[in-house]
Amino acid sequence: AAGVIQSPRHLIKEKRETATLKCYPIPRHDTVYWYQQGPGQDPQFLISFYEKMQSDKGSIPDRFSAQQFSDYHSELNMSSLELGDSALYFCASSLVGSGDTQYFGPGTRLTVL
């Protein structure tokens, strides 16, 4: 079965640079979630989209923005990167009405130098 795809898998950036993370949800899933997981930490919710509209927002810095496109893929844009942004970024997708299960992608490991 098709899974959530994230790209790139690894990304190295310098401080103050920008980064764009991409997420391709499971086909026919209508909801995308973004989570940030620091080293040894639990995943923290950043933002979610349902049918291309932002549905919820968590502890996402103002330097970050995200959107969901007409083909349901989502992008997380991160600007003015800081050392503390180094983390694993996970995208999860779900289908409303199908039991609330969120399926996670393999993650993007962002390292800010």
Next chain:
Amino acid sequence: QQQVKQSPQSLIVQKGGISIINCAYENTAFDYFPWYQQFPGKGPALLIAIRPDVSEKKEGRFTISFNKSAKQFSLHIMDSQPGDSATYFCAASDTNFGNEKLTFGTGTRLTIIP
């Protein structure tokens, strides 16, 4: 403030034994409680989930016990195997208003020794 508290932080169990991980939550609006398994460098994978209308759910070697009045739930792994060695996260969400973001516990690093 951690809305979902998880214990223990780490756990070592002998092969064939029972692994037990506990979680407690604060928000009474939570109505969906999944457990995720995560291997290093990988994304969390759903193991099993429960809703408050049942007190126990079993799938293979994995069982969730749920105590609504105490606001606690736990994961039991029977006949634990070395391949079960991973980090386990409990989570909770309020699904009533389409607001299904997961709030995770702090994780338990489980090691199964031969």
